[in-house]
Every structure is written in structure tokens, then in C-alpha cells.
Amino acid sequence: MSGEDVMGTVLAVDDLSWHAGGARIVSDVSFSVAEREFVAVIGPNGAGKTTLFNLISGVLRASGGSVRLDGADITREAPQRRARRGLGRTFQTSSVFASLTVRENVRLAAAARRGSCLRLWRRADSDAGALATADEALERVGLADRAPEVAGSLSHGDKRKLELAILLATDPRVILLDEPMAGLGAADVPALTEVIRSLDRTVLMVEHHMNVLLDLADRVAVMHHGALLAIDAPERIMADPTVRDAYLGEPL
């Protein structure tokens, strides 16, 4: 399935590489993701998962290869252009607007999509549509009661929820989730798993919680030393001897 575009392909990565100081951090990765498919990305620490996401979202410029979104080559596009094409992401380390309130964080996300931000002569809290979207997203991740707080003062777990709410408010068609559950208390994992399941979009997710990922994923991609080792159905991946040698044998 990897390589050339097939019907319904939304995201296609072709021979994607990234070098830094002579080291090949990501080398010749190719795969494609179908509409509304859920792909889990696994691999030991330093395998290049975050770098792969940075290449797809435009935070890093590819050294070689290409990224296509809905058939359009976006390899050289700036991150904000990709975002406006409907590509959304979260960051491995919580990435919120620390001095703004929780509600403002999410409102800004909603407003980005609505394009209501070049207004210089209006009050920020006057965009009722964006506020409604924001409140709905906060409700979904269970942060509604924290809305007036300053985002920087949230607990680590709540910041993770806020990240997800920001994502929900932008409503991207293709979503990259980089360890969205990292640092979350065990009590919060089931609820957030349900939020992620309810996304109903094309999703790539890096995750170390095996049960979460086996539950959600249509396919699992295994990265190792910057290369894509295998991409297949979860049960086939679990049974694959190469994968087991390279990855599952190692401690996470």
C-alpha cells in the first residue's frame, strides 16, 4: 500500500529524509494514509518519530523526498500553509499559549480556521462563533471548568487536555498526535482515548501506551533508526519477527 497514491489517499510520504550534521535522522520513509484511517507510529526513543511529524507538518524542511496532502505537493510549504490546508498537530511537550486563558487558547484555534483574526478594531471576545466552538471543545476534553484560568498555571495533565481541545477547535482533516497521553494520569487515559476515537479523522499518532494504540489503530507503523521498518495491521505487526527483534525486544 505504500509508495504510489491509491484511491482515497489523503497523506502520502515518499522517500522522506532528514539529515542533521551528517547523521540520517529520518531516512527514505515512504507510506500513505487513507481517508479516516488511524495509523499508530511506534519505535524506541530516538527512532525519529517526532522528526517525521516535524517533516510532515513543516516544522523541519525535508532533506529529500516529498510529502503530499490531497495530492498536492506540500514538501516546501511553510507550517502555517499546511495548517490552513487542514493539517493539524499536537506537540510531544505541551505547547500552549502560557499567558492566555484556557478559553483564549482554544478560541484562537477556532479563530484561525474562521479567519477572523486580522480585525484590529474589535474586541477579542466579540467573536461569538469562535467562542462557542472553543467552549464545545473544552467540554469534550473535560476542561470546561478551567476555562478562565491562565493556561500556564494548569497541571501537566490538564495542559495535555488543552492541547487536544486546541486541536478539536481547529478541526483539521489530517491530525498528527505526538504522544498525546504522555504524562497523563492513568485515570485520564480512558476518557482521552475516547476523545481521540471520536475525532473521526485521518490520524497519525505516536503513542507508548500499547493497549491504547492497539485499540485505536487500523495500522501500526514501526520506526527504527530513522527508517520505517514495517507498516501493517496491529496483529500482523505484533507477530512480525523483524519488528520483534528490532523493537519489541528492546525496552520502551
Add this chain to the structure above:
Amino acid sequence: MRGHGMKRWGILLGLVVALALPWLVYPPIALDIAVWALLAISVDLLLGFTGLLSFGHAAFWGTAAYATGLVALHTGAPFPVAVIAGAVTAGLLAAPIGYLSVKRTGIYFAMVTLAFAQMVYFIANQWRSLTGGENGLQGIPRDLFGVDLSDPFYFYYAALPLVLLGVFAAWRIVRSPFGRVLVAIRDNPARARALGYPVERYKLLVFVLSATLAGLAGGLHAVGHGFASMDDVHWTTSGQAVLMVVLGGIGTLWGSVIGAALVVQLEDVLATAGFDGTGIVTGAVFVLVVLLFRRGIWGTAAMWLPRARRLPALSRLARRGPGATPSAPAPEALVKKGA
């Protein structure tokens, strides 16, 4: 909404002080406070609300001073027209400078803006036929349809509406959706990009707006003093503005006004006392304030005032200085962004 009444009182108080100023201090000093406050606010728009430390605002203040002077001298236009022409000139100059600067962050942005300002200084010094070189532009008229404004007391009131217009514009900008995006960019540019915000374009736009306000202030200063000189484009003007913002409190707008009032007053007191080490004293005050109040005078007051819970009016004012973001950053938080 709950706090609207209080906010209105705060604004009213500010207006009363602005109107009473020439009675409280020597009128030419009142004008200096007003225009320096506007310059400091324009710097704070970048430093406090976008996380960009401009060390080149003398270029916009000074260019506007010359442009205003030239328009007033050669066309005899009413002074507000000359001042607005100066402000527009500063805004136009800011477009290419901003375009080339906003890709840099932190200390590199400061260095690039300083470099451009030094270029403007050099050009002003060389282009004597236009700027008068060392002599500057002398005898800039302050015409307003034949009204006699030679008395600084009256000129203050003629200039005040333009200053207030500039302050009001800055205040509306930081509270607008655009202003919130600026704060988001200051907090976390990568996140803002990932949401689809064209970060550089936002920075360029606020840079041009800020330069226009700095130009408005510079033009009024030139008309108020009747001359434009090399001092206006000198880097110390940029430094002075940054000093006022840091003294008063970054990211608060009101802090800039307090910082400007403090520095201008202090310099005046020292100058009339015949003391010629003004720089040493303002420098010492600066060091003291920065050491004692990390968030500047207004920023620190805003942090302490909420403890006076019994005074809901004060705590309201403190929590949100008009247009203030929920928490103004400490200076070092902005510099480390350069990484």
C-alpha cells in the same frame, strides 16, 4: 460585564491627569511626557505584546520628525497634517525594515533594528540639503488655522488629541483579535504557526503600526520644540524608549506612560539643578527599579494590588491594566526566546 464600570473610571482618571498635566508640571515638560509616553507605548506594542525588542525606534521617531518639519516648513500646512504626514512616512519606512527584521527573533531582532536605525542616522547626517545636518531643521512652524499656539501651554492642548488618538489605537489593537494573536505569537510562535497563523505577516503588520505611532510621537515632538535634529535619529532615543518601557512594566501600556513621566521629569529636575551627569542618575534608577521590581513599576503594582481584596475597584484595575495581558512577561523571558 462586571468590570466595565471600573475600567471606565480608570480611563476617566487617565484623561483627567492628561488634561491637568500642564498645570502640574512645566508645560513643555508636559508635552515631552505625552510624546515620550506614546513612543514608549509603540515600543511596548512590540516588546510586551509581540515579544520583539526593537532597538531602532529612533529611526521612525526621527524620520517622522524630519518629515513633519519639512512638510510644515515647505507647505505651511496646519501642524496636525504635517504630523500625520510624518507618521505615515515612518510607517512606510517601517515596511521594508520590518520585512527584513521580523524573520529574526530575540537579540538578533534587536541587533537588526539597531543596524537599520544607524543606517537612517548615517543618511540623515549625510543628506544635509534635506535635514540640515548638524544644524537640523530650525523654526518648524506650529500653524493651526491662524490660532496662536506659541505658548507651550496651549500647544499642549492642541497636540493632546493626536497623542490620545495614538494611545487609543494601541489600546484597541492589544484588545482586538489581532492583538491576541500577537500575544499568542509572543508565547509560542511554533504553536501559532501550527494553527495556521502566518507569524511573520502578523509581526510585520504590528511593526508598521508601531512605527507609525512612534512617528506620530516624533512629529509632535518636532513641532512642539520647533526643530528636528540628529538627536531624534540617534540610538539613545531608541534606548530611552526601551528604558521607559522596562521601568514602567513590559506588556502593560500604562507602564510605558509611567516610565516616560518618570524619566522625563527626572531629567528635567536634574537639568534645572545644573547637574550634568543625568545619564548616571537615570541609569542608577533604572538598575534599582529592575533589581527591585522585576516587572517594572506598573507590573509590580499590578501584582501586589490584588491583595487589597477589600477594594474591588483596585484589584480589578490591577488584574487587568487596560489592555494588559493576563501576565506580563519578565524581561528575561523575552530575551531567552532568541534561542
